[in-house]
Amino acid sequence: MGEFELIRRFFDRGDRAADGVVKGIGDDCAVLAPTPGWQWLVSTDMLVEGRHFLSTVDPERLGHKALAVNLSDLAACGARPRAFFLALALPRADAKFLEGFARGLFALADAHGIALAGGDTTAGPLNVCITVMGEAPQGQVLLRSGARAGDELWVSGTLGDARLALEVFRGTHSLPGDQFVQVRRAMELPQPRLALGQALRGIASSAIDVSDGLGGDLGHVLKASGVGAEVYFNALPRSAILAGQDLMLQQQCLLAGGDDYELVFTAAPEHHEAVKDAGARTGTRVTRVGRIRTEPGLDVLDSDGAPMAVLLASFDHFKS
Numbered sequence: 001m002g003e004f005e006l007i008r009r010f011f012d013r014g015d016r017a018a019d020g021v022v023k024g025i026g027d028d029c030a031v032l033a034p035t036p037g038w039q040w041l042v043s044t045d046m047l048v049e050g051r052h053f054l055s056t057v058d059p060e061r062l063g064h065k066a067l068a069v070n071l072s073d074l075a076a077c078g079a080r081p082r083a084f085f086l087a088l089a090l091p092r093a094d095a096k097f098l099e100g101f102a103r104g105l106f107a108l109a110d111a112h113g114i115a116l117a118g119g120d121t122t123a124g125p126l127n128v129c130i131t132v133m134g135e136a137p138q139g140q141v142l143l144r145s146g147a148r149a150g151d152e153l154w155v156s157g158t159l160g161d162a163r164l165a166l167e168v169f170r171g172t173h174s175l176p177g178d179q180f181v182q183v184r185r186a187m188e189l190p191q192p193r194l195a196l197g198q199a200l201r202g203i204a205s206s207a208i209d210v211s212d213g214l215g216g217d218l219g220h221v222l223k224a225s226g227v228g229a230e231v232y233f234n235a236l237p238r239s240a241i242l243a244g245q246d247l248m249l250q251q252q253c254l255l256a257g258g259d260d261y262e263l264v265f266t267a268a269p270e271h272h273e274a275v276k277d278a279g280a281r282t283g284t285r286v287t288r289v290g291r292i293r294t295e296p297g298l299d300v301l302d303s304d305g306a307p308m309a310v311l312l313a314s315f316d317h318f319k320s
């Protein structure tokens with residue numbers, strides 16, 4: 001199978017006009033039609049074998065996750081997904097791998113109405129780079145820089161299960177089989193919070209998606225906004241499985257985990273009910289986990305309101 005046959009067979013579904021894609025796969029450039037009064041939002045994330053995923057991963061789950069981590073960035077900005085681009089390096093044109101990969105990729109793409117509008121295909125070590133494009137009404141994008149002292153701090157879904165699964169893969173921890181299946185799903189099949197992100201436009205003051213751990217990612221928001229925060233450790237939403245682990249491991253997974261792809265966002269207290277309503281309307285659990293303060297830095301408080309000595313180091317590819 002040659003390069004062009006591969007593209008035609010696995011990736012060219014003729015995604016077109018309904019998505020605002022005037023010209024998709026098949027020319028030198030894709031041509032996209034912006035919605036008048038809306039702004040483009042563009043983000044790229046790369047997944048490298050051995051670094052972001054194991055060689056044994058199910059190709060269908062890899063297809064899902066490669067797009068999910070990118071869609072999560074659009075979600076964090078409150079964007080509506082429009083089109084994406086796929087740059088793929090493959091050791092060989094393996095039809096079984098490509099079928100599974102495309103199935104996982106397009107299932108998630110179709111669930112969120114985003115079209116594959118182009119890409120690049122080459123031979124090489126397995127590497128998946130996706131660029132997503134979304135849009136939001138002019139001036140309504142959720143940024144990291146909007147948090148203000150007094151705002152409430154919120155988290156979607158639950159945190160920490162993906163990191164728990166990683167520890168099992170690394171052999172530092174073990175879980176009963178059925179629990180491992182569940183946390184492994186969290187790691188391999190994250191669900192980008194696109195509906196919630198869009199519902200939070202005009203309500204949230206800032207947002208970010210948790211890809212490198214709550215401590216580190218919230219740190220980016222605090223820095224960009226010039227504020228500090230208090231997080232109530234006991235309020236952090238976690239699965240029953242994680243809640244059953246010892247406290248040190250819970251801290252590590254909840255605060256310094258990664259691969260959560262949940263949204264962390266801030267909103268003024270007067271929007272408290274609006275946030276809960278946005279969660280209910282989009283079927284997304286939202287939990288208030290802290291508050292934004294003037295004093296810089298991040299404190300994690302125990303049930304008595306005393307700061308805990310916790311490790312907040314976030315995942316860094318050039319350190320860990």
Ligand code: ADP
Nearest residue numbers: 007011025026027028086088117118119120121
């Ligand atoms: P060019 O040489 O002009 O860059 P290519 O031969 O690389 O074009 O690609 C041909 C067409 O197929 C282009 O429209 C490109 O966007 C698309 N394409 C290539 N690889 C992929 C892929 N993995 N997924 C989707 N579209 C792809």
Ligand code: MG
Nearest residue numbers: 028119120121
């Ligand atoms: Mg090319």
